[in-house]
Amino acid sequence: MTWFDESRLDDEQALAIADLRLRALAESGSRVRRELGAARDAVAEAVARREGAGRPRAVVAAGPDSRLLRVVLEPTCPVPFVAWPSPGLPGWVGSLDLVVVLAPQGADPGAASAVAEAGRRGAQVVVASPAASLVGEHASGRDTTLLPAETTDPLALAVVMLTFLDQVQLGPATDAEAVAAALDEVAVACSPYRDLAVNPAKSLAIALADTSPVVWGGSALAARAARRVAEELRRAMGRSAIAGDAEHLLPVLEAARVRDVFADPFDASAGSGQRGAGEARPGLLVLDDGDDAPLLVEQRRRLVEVADARGVRVEIVSSEGEAEMARYASLLLQGRYVAEYLRVGLVED
Template sequence: MTWFDESRLDGETALASADLRLRYLAESGSRVRREVSGAADAIAEAVARAADSRPRAVIAGGPDSRLLRAVLEPFCPVPFVAWPNPSLPGWAGSLDLVVVLAPDGSDVGAASAVAEAARRGCQVVVACPPDSRVAEHATGRWTTILPTSTRDQLATAVTVLSFLHQVALGPVATPDAVAEALDEVAIACSPNRDISINPAKMLAIALGDADPVVWGGSALAARAARRVAESIRRTSGRAALAGDAEHLLPVLEATRPRNVFADPFADPAGGDRRPALVILDDGADDPVALAQRRSLEQAAAEHQVRVEYVEAEAEGEVARYASLLLHGTYAAEYLRLGLVEG
């Protein structure tokens, strides 16, 4: 059977086995600084090129376009379309700006979208490694490559958002604020910090015997919730869910009353694991989101479902998104570390 051994979260031997993964998380802030610094000249070139006129529309292409949509839709002063398909909308042309995130640079769909955009004469800004498949297809008079090297999705997104803010198409996305927010989470969730003062270890312990149900109220918090649930599924193999309140409420409402006499070691398959509600709070005060949150909290209370909170107070929406995402990813790694076969 699989069980959670919280002593491993402070054990030197166990932590050493996860050193590479935890070190990668700790370097998140430095990757943001590195990507934005390395692309500074290319960003300046793209800003200068875009200064003459505002595009008719912005099309975010490639599989990572949904992150840009979560950031830009409430702000962008021109029509914005997230288009994760390998082609572009039929109406896209020389009046439109196409932005593509390709942190790995090998994605065939992103390469196809970039090539089609260049062929149609669109203004194109693509963030990718300069020697990648996507870069090879990004050849055109109106194309600018923002060179990346870390293959980090968030760092690549911050690079593109920095450009979009400078051309008044996106909200403030100060790279330094994002990097500082990531550094603060890395310090708070460091493997060297004891369980009693480490929020990510405490969250992992709370989820050690549960199936997480993750919710975020704002568009970016909801995006972070989906990414955190993906990380938990990958590290634990458990059925972590993320979604809108209307989709998560039935899960909470179907939870059976807790059996205080149940033996947690009696079921080797772990079939009686209960859900645990994880709320990602980025400080958004939208009335609809607040009402949905109250409904989830009420359902959790009525069905004796544990509720855990992850809060972000960084400066700026993107920085708060980054903080929530990294906090949840740390917790997923500590969950992986604590689960043992016995």
């Protein structure tokens, strides 16, 4: 039987077991700064290659990590933008196009083939990847620029690529230091050295420990963060955790039986309120990045209203700041801290 021991969240020995993972989370902001510093000259070279060339016909983001770039660029890119996570490239890509590739691990054969194919077709190519890797080895050619990666952090490399696209007027303004500062703020607030009373990530881990999390983010970037956080929660809890649009999550909340206030809280079969003994009830986790678009406000109101009516716990993670990427990074890191504290607190008899 697996159960959650919240005392472990302030236990030095239990936290020491997770020290490497917690340390990696705390270093998120420094990785952004490190990657930007390592790639500064290469970014300047890539920008210089675009000078005088005018706008490309289209921007193609290739590789499995292209989806984050799509979320950021689709609303603002002044030319057609295509995210292509599959191997290779679309058949129409040629010398008039710009191909960008994120390959944090550098070992993906599909990304390597996209880089090589783009070079053969004469497209300008900008690749963020470790130099000593499969992808990095293919990033050679007259019109190819390698932004050398020193870590395997997808977010840090995405910030570097967005910095380049900002400088060539193909993407929104990107303040890498604002992203790093937002990550640092989360690392301080959620540090393992801060106890339960003042640590939002530990408190949220306790709140979600006996639930099957249902994660919702309203804006495009918050929805992306919700999917990533749900993945982290599934790995940590070994239990269902889903993310999606409001219309997909509402049926899950509506299917929860109304909680019986007289049920024995220590009897899983009586207190779960779900079909089947011991089944965890859903818990609604809202990722709020401050987007107050009327449609998103209405969707959030409906989700919370249904959750309250069914006796489903509602938790809200918020992020402040002017920069979209900084808010996204903050939400994502808070969720990753919560997942790590869930992993620390869950024990088996």
